[in-house]
Amino acid sequence: MASITFKGNPITLLGNEVKIGDQAPDFTVLANDLTPVSLSDSKGSVRLISVVPSLDTGVCDAQTRRFNEEASGLDNVKVLTISADLPFAQKRWCGANGIDNVQTLSDHRDFSFAEAYGVHMKELRLLARAIFVVDSNDIITYVEYVSEGTTHPNYDEAIEAAKAVK
Template sequence: MASITLGGNPASTVGELPSINTTAPSFKLTKSDLSEVSLSDYNGHKLVLNIFPSVDTGTCAKSVRQFNEEAAKLENTKVLCISKDLPFAQARFCGAEGIENVEMLSDYKTGGFGKEYGIAFADSAFETLLSRCVVVIGQDGKIVHTEQVAETADEPNYKAAIDALMNA
């Protein structure tokens, strides 16, 4: 269980992020068109999993914009922005913001992604939502970088994620 903060108040997650150099756990998430997608659909690509509580908060929205600009232009790279927001809200945000270089995915149906990756809040006002994390997966399906942001309101370290992508 990771100990983080939410607005300066202690919060914990249901587990820990997967370890670097391990195979990324499989997942099934929902796309904006309500179809299902799994990790295996991205075989052979480098992936950035930009994970956050809700696209309707300032920091979460900024991370989507930032990764849309930076990571999405890298060769053979997909940026997956993952939250428990409904797919309709994710699509609305991307349409309003002109976001076209990332894929919005939702864990709203089962919460299985948040549990499998150990990043769902176990307590606090955000209980069951996803904590702010970045996971970078190489073309071989191995995790090359993880970050659990210590204070949920803070942004992730974009440079560290981009550097990990470029070296993957």
């Protein structure tokens, strides 16, 4: 299992760690209008999944803004940002910040995504910062579990990984 810290403190990750080459596990999260969304809803597209603890924090805000900016230059790539924030808070945050190229999704209800991808931070009941790229056939082609939850992921590597997938 990935080993991470949050503000220097060790964190227990619950769920199943995924690896490059794995079949991407399906999950059900909520869109900002409370409709259920699953991985299979975007089958046939490449997905860059950006996972953040909370949109209302500095690094998560910057991460979501960066992928929102990059999304318009990614052909046939859907950018999903998943957090444990309530859907209403995600909608408010996106509206206040002009975020319209990524889809924000909430895993607050049952941690379906967090458990399927091994990003459930037990001690905080938040999602650990991570990036996943899933190809159009639902195979995981890129994985980054960020080792310290308060630091940035490798944006350039993740974007290049998404561009390289067909």
